[in-house]
Amino acid sequence: MKPKNTSSGLKEVARYSGVSIATVSRVINADPKVKAETALAVQKAIKTLGYRPNRVAQRLRATTARRRLVGLLIPDIQNPYYVDIIRGVEHYAYNQNATVIIGNFSQDPKKEELYIDILRSESVDGFIVATTPRTEKKVELLIEEGIPVVCIDRGLRSLKADVVKTDNEAGAFMATEHLIRLGHKRIAHIAGDKEIPTTHERIAGYRAAFKKYHLKTEEGLIFSRKSDYESGVQLTEEILALKCRPTAIFTANNLLTLGSYEVLHRHKMKIPEEIAIIGFDDVYWANSLNPALTAVKQFGYEMGQQAAELLYKRLSHPQAPPASLIIKPELMIRKSCGES
């Protein structure tokens, strides 16, 4: 039994409704040039035949901006922050009748490069990328070739692309200031991977808060390794082993926070009495932690939407000057730092 090919194709619709395939194509694309009467007839044919345009053929033929496919390059799909971004992008794309194709490179440099190539050969309308500096050159190449790119989460040094990102410095500042106001003076910062630009922005915010309150920031209290769970574990162990223990920890992302929580619990530390903790990145299970986590919320979902919108704007106005959207984060005060 060979697979019966129900997919009708423009031709059959055309034959069925007695017009040319060009006309059918026109009604599919809502071309106003076609007479209302014929449009109706064709639409009926489409419905009864159950015709659906072949998006692959459309994409092959269509000129840019009409391919209805956006490429999304994501460092780690396990990170709920990026999942929020994905959802945001997907939401916007969906409303534009576009599909999004995700390149999740899992922090793997090889994959990161390869996925740029792959998405490219898929003829995307444009890219939304959260890349590492490693692929900066490659991304710039895309831009030079006229492919729209919007950077999300992390900006490109040479700002020839649109970018939407969190105000990392402000976020880190808020977190640190919150701790300081609560009376903490010795605050450890578990920073992320120093290869990633956001890490430095967050460290800067941490420093700025100290400065504002005329406190000296102890360099020895800034810890950094990588951005993952394991680093959170190890660095928290180091912090607890310190002869002169800090009274609070500020972790630079949700994975580090989790690692920190694990160690704190393992050592039966009382949070926040013995040690307070505040994290960058709010997560949907913040309230299920014990105590509920006070955190800096990034608006990933909204950022994703904005990025997609920016991308489509650029598609229609390729020559517009690059826009930069800096989203202010918000402090979600819960229990892990004590009374607010």
Place this chain on the structure above:
Amino acid sequence: MKPKNTSSGLKEVARYSGVSIATVSRVINADPKVKAETALAVQKAIKTLGYRPNRVAQRLRATTARRRLVGLLIPDIQNPYYVDIIRGVEHYAYNQNATVIIGNFSQDPKKEELYIDILRSESVDGFIVATTPRTEKKVELLIEEGIPVVCIDRGLRSLKADVVKTDNEAGAFMATEHLIRLGHKRIAHIAGDKEIPTTHERIAGYRAAFKKYHLKTEEGLIFSRKSDYESGVQLTEEILALKCRPTAIFTANNLLTLGSYEVLHRHKMKIPEEIAIIGFDDVYWANSLNPALTAVKQFGYEMGQQAAELLYKRLSHPQAPPASLIIKPELMIRKSCGES
């Protein structure tokens, strides 16, 4: 400045290396018919010209099984279990030089249907689906049309497709038995949405454990609403309000577990002394919860891989009888039920 079109296309490679496009196409597809010598020359041309095949054109022209695109239909990308599945599928696909296109329908029935159509018009080689019974008919239609489908997480009633799923009954049994052995007799079960088949399988496992130990299962202790966080919260509240409180809770998925944890903490319940809790679905932050969560681990990543493998096997053997892969889950004993 118009975008310079660097993408060379078969033609240019052919001209450059002095062969026909057919030959170039052959070396791209590693056709053994081409002489080693010419193959080398063409490869060199490909390299120096920086040629990359256009996957869209390939897909349009290629017959089934050579399109290198798999469609993945996922109910909720926020659920880490599904993220594991995605990663598994993606890993396998990547090694086959295939891309995966994700249709995350966010539990929205409208989107669920639509995404099937969309992925279809993207000419996927086949589908991997975790659908609800709502779209069962639509999925069966795909199968009838000869499009390979493998069901993941949930099986189709009419088993004409491959399926890979967790042994839900066994998992629920393990969890409940664990509790019973620890001395619990009154164990509440926060089940998922009754529309979803897995819910019933897990309830069955819960019942089976009681049966084995000659205990009567109290119907009043099985709670069900939906499968989300909020339901976990509400149902746990109900449980705590019971005149005769159970000594343990078995939650049917990670979202429900999280909701339960929140309420338990809010009520300052001592876990596991006052109430024990065990959850279906292990999560990477189980150790960061307080106490660390004892849970039934589903092997999402492995399942994803297996599903992809099954899909590609079916692609090459369309007539093979449907396979069914039932994966045994594993109990991850940590602290939320007390000593093991």
Place this chain on the structure above:
DNA sequence: TGTATATTTGATAACGTTTACATTTTAACG
């Protein structure tokens, strides 16, 4: 060397659309 048979290659028609451009139909107007 000539013939038969493998091996390699090349020309070209698809795949299912969109889009110039040409053509036909309709409307407008004196």
Place this chain on the structure above:
DNA sequence: CGTTAAAATGTAAACGTTATCAAATATACA
């Protein structure tokens, strides 16, 4: 009613590949 402009449709050439078939070249063998 004839002419001209506008509106609606049709024709056919792309888009960048793969695949079929035929042609050309190399290999084997008598």
